[in-house]
Amino acid sequence: EDQVTQSPEALRLQEGESSSLNCSYTVSGLRGLFWYRQDPGKGPEFLFTLYSAGEEKEKERLKATLTKKESFLHITAPKPEDSATYLCAVQAAGGSYIPTFGRGTSLIVHP
Amino acid sequence: DAGVIQSPRHEVTEMGQEVTLRCKPISGHDYLFWYRQTMMRGLELLIYFNNNVPIDDSGMPEDRFSAKMPNASFSTLKIQPSEPRDSAVYFCASNERGGDQPQHFGDGTRLSIL
Numbered sequence: 001e002d003q004v005t006q007s008p009e010a011l012r013l014q015e016g017e018s019s020s021l022n023c024s025y026t027v028s029g030l031r032g033l034f035w036y037r038q039d040p041g042k043g044p045e046f047l048f049t050l051y052s053a054g055e056e057k058e059k060e061r062l063k064a065t066l067t068k069k070e071s072f073l074h075i076t077a078p079k080p081e082d083s084a085t086y087l088c089a090v091q092a093a094g095g096s097y098i099p100t101f102g103r104g105t106s107l108i109v110h111p
Numbered sequence: 112d113a114g115v116i117q118s119p120r121h122e123v124t125e126m127g128q129e130v131t132l133r134c135k136p137i138s139g140h141d142y143l144f145w146y147r148q149t150m151m152r153g154l155e156l157l158i159y160f161n162n163n164v165p166i167d168d169s170g171m172p173e174d175r176f177s178a179k180m181p182n183a184s185f186s187t188l189k190i191q192p193s194e195p196r197d198s199a200v201y202f203c204a205s206n207e208r209g210g211d212q213p214q215h216f217g218d219g220t221r222l223s224i225l
Contacts, residue, residue, distance in 0.1 A: 034213050043115070043202050043216030044154070087154065097210030098144070098167070103153035 006102035024070040036087040069107030078109045115217035129191040134203030137155040
């Protein structure tokens with residue numbers, strides 16, 4: 001069974017304090033890995049797609065990286081507006097191709 | 112561009128009542144997904160459609176749940192009869208090519224069954 005585990009469940013940072021969120025996965029062949037951001041009372045909003053080990057994507061203060069077993073979402077010098085829940089979703093090479101979501105990491109950045 | 116539109120945004124009803132959630136996907140998107148999100152279980156896929164046809168409903172928890180897509184611009188998720196454990200946020204999402212593309216989510220329906 002495909003599994004996606006995100007850690008930590010919750011993270012509190014001071015503004016400017018860089019850190020990383022982790023998404024580890026167990027699938028029978030990775031087709032794609034997606035990162036989403038979810039604000040309270042809203043649906044998830046797409047951030048990045050990664051397809052192969054070694055790939056990196058960047059957007060403002062966020063950088064996503066991928067290895068064969070996990071992905072990291074690095075947040076550099078975060079601001080309070082980066083506070084949100086970050087979800088990763090893993091798409092396996094076989095089956096229905098519909099991604100499986102992790103439980104998310106709730107990030108709070110204090111000013 | 113209009114995103115995925117869900118209604119109602121909030122629904123509070125008593126146990127045993129019928130609940131109908133509605134979704135309008137983004138125009139031109141061939142895939143539509145229904146998810147349920149809870150603190151305990153996170154975001155779970157309930158069912159998805161391709162070109163208005165249900166493809167996989169293995170995530171639908173019980174026969175009390177049913178979903179339809181009568182045309183490309185409208186889908187419903189119905190719970191009958193509703194139970195308190197059905198309380199959750201229900202999301203609809205759509206995209207053009209199924210699992211190979213990121214999904215565009217609506218803002219959800221927060222359902223409370225008393």
